[in-house]
Amino acid sequence: MRTKTIYCLLLALLPLFSSCIREDDFNNSPQGNFEALWKIIDEQYCFLDYKQIDWNAIHDKYQPLITPGMSNDGLFEILGNMLAELKDGHVNLYSSSNMARYWDWYLDYPRNYNEGIIERNYLGKTYRIAGGAKYTILDDNIGYVSYPDFSSGIGNGNLDEILSYLSVCNGLIIDVRNNGGGNLTFADRFAARFTNEKVLTGYIQHKTGKGHNDFSSPTAIYLEPSNSIRWQKPVAVLTNRHSYSATNDFVNSMSYLPNVTLVGDKTGGGSGLPFSSELPNGWGVRFSASPHLNAEKQHIEFGIDPDKKVDMSKEDEDNGVDTIIEEARKLLKVNP
Template structure:
């Protein structure tokens, strides 16, 4: 489920309500393992508020909090993979009472422990009504959101303020307004609420503009006319990727998303499409010999995110040596905001395909988010180190948990941190540029200037 059609969010496969009609069948009896390596059983994920029940080649997912358990989706085993419509596939490895799940398109692994049986809350009907909606919404954020302290938000005080305002007969409009008022102060573009009739709210860092189809319709002609000045600009992968050869042996690579490269929402298909595009862009002529590029401008100023792994896949085409990208961890104790899963170090591994390994200037801005930011973070330890030019990125890195409320509304909440080698987090303020310039401002549009682009071009010449 994409809250913005242009902004394809990373689908953590544990999402709720991604595809209409996928309802997990309740399972009340214990699912005992018949062998130490049996997948069958009930599994509780470390972090992520998710329980998984596997039986006879089917996997039923439940979204859980301390007060609720909501059927999420059903997957069918297909060889070594579990698949479901409009969800990324996953693999599942078991060793006795522990298991590891790897979601295609996500970076890192999910770790699980075996339970004796399905939690009691998953076997009985859940509470309904406006108060149940409020409590499940508030509790999901309380148990998963990692950034309350960093953003100066007392979430218990939020509950004390808003819960008394919830009444049994309150209108949908009033309830929607109340819930959005709770999360708006977070200023977080990975927080959102949507109703079946397409009423929606998405947070954002103040002073920024979120990526959208409308913004892209304005920015792309501006870039082609103002920066490229008529130089041929070829697009690939459903127009998500574009490239132009600039005078002086400089390449210009624009990437507006890390998902939606093809018509099949499957990581492996997306990766193949990405590689086919990069094989043409980073051709032997441009990466070896006398025609080798002297520099590359990588424009991410408008990037709606997508798959972190696709970001690492692109990074693998920009290095000839492996290097550290970032640490990733998730909240892991509903009652302790300071408790996280063990940090997983992720690395950029050079590909065997053609690569560009020279100087890079990365154009950044507030309309760049999610996987567009983790990709930028993954480049920070590259050699030679890219120069970032423009403005701070949006400041949202985590995958999102997609959850469904008792009244059928969907909402999302982030639950992860992405940390640098020195243990810094850019969630909130975003990644700052090395060289600060205006990005897509009214003054730039009026003057028909692209200062970030021209600065990058001058630095690479």
């Protein structure tokens, strides 16, 4: 599907690997590590201007907090807080004892997911498992597939078995709520089962220089149809704020297919392809380096809106009902 595109992108990113901060660029002191991290983000993070972040002001805010004799834990906390200003779930700082992370991109929103209800009242005890997917046929002849983690592999053989088994159904629900991402190959492989033609789904760029707006021209991304079993009936894709990274990419691809309706909450975003570097003291830092745009060349970093906005009802949850699944079933019955 996108092997050639990703390969070309990785070739384009090679200059970034050679521009990593070296130990002799900054001394291994609290101040040196602070300046090294600030410079990495300043030169290589891809959303500073898009998010309207004044990175110089962030430097002036946190630099006075750095003292020569501060502990590693103290330094780690300050650097982690500085990175949190980016509001990006793809940005992490790693030491041997901790990982700084920003999770408010989903914690500040309704959960819109109850795994216990799904296991008990929808999947039941006899659901099937193929690769990373769980699937069953609901009592109204709607197929239901839960794919909670794109780090869990799924092969073409798995997808053939799933779609063959569900072929008797009138419609299909694909639940990627709480799927925080993983391997883009699995996301593309799954999406390729729902189109009969090559479809433009977006563009990708990469940094070409140290300036905040130094990017390559957008390179088109296409979803190509699988050469095996493809689904031809209506599909509802269920999303919540924890649908992130590779899942955001999957939802974006599915949004351009004619028989697909997105149901639930806005996705969490995370459209930047992550890249890693290292500080003088050996701490690792991961950050978004290459922005992914949709087919209209608009950023999807902040998430993708559903076609049908639905939140979980507390009353439904108390009664063991998943509001979002039920809304999807209604939509699929109206449009068989």
